[in-house]
Amino acid sequence: MTDTASHQTIVPLIGAWALNACSAEEEALVEAHLDTCAACAREARLLRETAADLAGPPLRRPAGALTRLLTAAHGRRPPAAVTPTYAAPYAAQVAALDLLLSDLGAGDWERIAAEEMSVRDLVAHLAATDGLVAAALGVPVQPPSAPGEKPADRTAAVLRLERGRPAEQTRRAWRDQADAVCRSLVRHPSTATVYLGLSLALADALAARAFETWIHGEDIAGALGRAYVLPLPEHLRPMADLAARVLPAVMSRRVAAPHDRFVRLRLTGDGGGTWTVPLDPAATAGATVRPAAEITLGVVEFCRLAAARCDPELVGAEVRGDTALAREFLAAAPAMAPVP
Known part of the structure; x- marks a missing residue:
């Protein structure tokens, strides 16, 4: 099996392919895989047929529609926070996950997503480890974090707090803290040290947080039966x-x-x-x-x-x-x- 044929690489792209929304490179990857995988080919065919049924006759886009759409989108969820270049992957993954979480129902938050943790628990876990970065940068966190606190202990403390709150409040607290971290980075050298179970330079700590946010974003998307966009190269x-x-x-x-x-x-x-x-x-x-x-x-x-x-x-x-x-x-x- 090659990476081109990997289900984990291709499956998230099939929906976009059915809507003709893939790049040329992604389209080539999907079509090469469909030639060798009957299950994915069947799903792709059904999705494309459904898209065609729903399309209806073409409509002329009203004047100013794109501007209104972008304004509404920004009003629905905040864009990625402005931050130094080395933290851009983290800011982007936070924004991507926040978009996925933006319209969940009560039952969605309780779906098991990874490691016997629900969707809400995973968001709280991300907030907990992000909180170690926040505390190192002087950003206030709740509950307060002790110097040298281990990620597992921090997660346990945040879970105790968040399980007594509405899930949407957990989401807002996670996002607000992440944005505060991004804003605070302009005052700190990228070589500052953060303890995340081991000591990491600040730039590496933010790469690690981007990595885990992406992976848990995919975990949550899988639990919800939704696609998740890969990070930029x-x-x-x-x-x-x-x-x-x-x-x-x-x-x-x-x-x-x-x-x-x-x-x-x-x-x-x-x-x-x-x-x-x-x-x-x-x-x-x-x-x-x-x-x-x-x-x-x-x-x-x-x-x-x-x-x-x-x-x-x-x-x-x-x-x-x-x-x-x-x-x-x-x-x-x-x-x-x-x-x-």
Whole structure:
């Protein structure tokens, strides 16, 4: 299986494809997959037929309609907060998730979305970990956060607070806090340190928050039976880069010795890149390092693997060199999910 054929990559695009709303690249990916997957082809055909039935005769767009539509959209939900460039992926993912949450019914909030947590619990969990960043930046948080507080303890405290409130209030508190974080960043150097279970530079902490917000956004969308938009390529890149830099600490604990080896990780697709990953966190990969194994897979699939959202045995990876090491490496990657 290749990344092009990955259900996790293609399924969110099928609805847009049926409405002729995909980019040329996305359309090519979907159609290549439909040629080889009967289940997705059947769903795509039904969606396109339904879209055609609902379309009706073409209408002339009234004068000023686009302006009124954009004004109404901004009135319905706030756009992404203005923030430094390094935090743009986080601001964008907050805005995307907030849009998804904007019209949920009471029953939707209680659907189980991930790790036995409901949709509301996941939003509270995001607010809890975001709150550690907020507190480090001097932004007031509720309940107050103690220095060095662990993410799990913070989540427990916020869940106790939010489960006594209406779900919509939980959503507003999460969004308001996220926007306050974004606004406060202009006063802080990107190298400031934030503790999220481990110490991270502020820019890395915001990449980690963008990553988790995206993944839990997909969890919530899946629980609701809705599509979720992938991050922009320029937003995917810092998420993938952070995961690649965390990998050595994970591999040193989970991959068998010797640890004086390297794995070259090639992530394809917009936002991807190439990293030479040491199995020893103390090692550095020089320009002349020869990797023991090379792994190539799509950047989106790698990010979902790092988030423990896909089976390492089923990812569409191409492997060269030490196959056993490469498979061990892929099997260990989901251990990054709790970090942070």
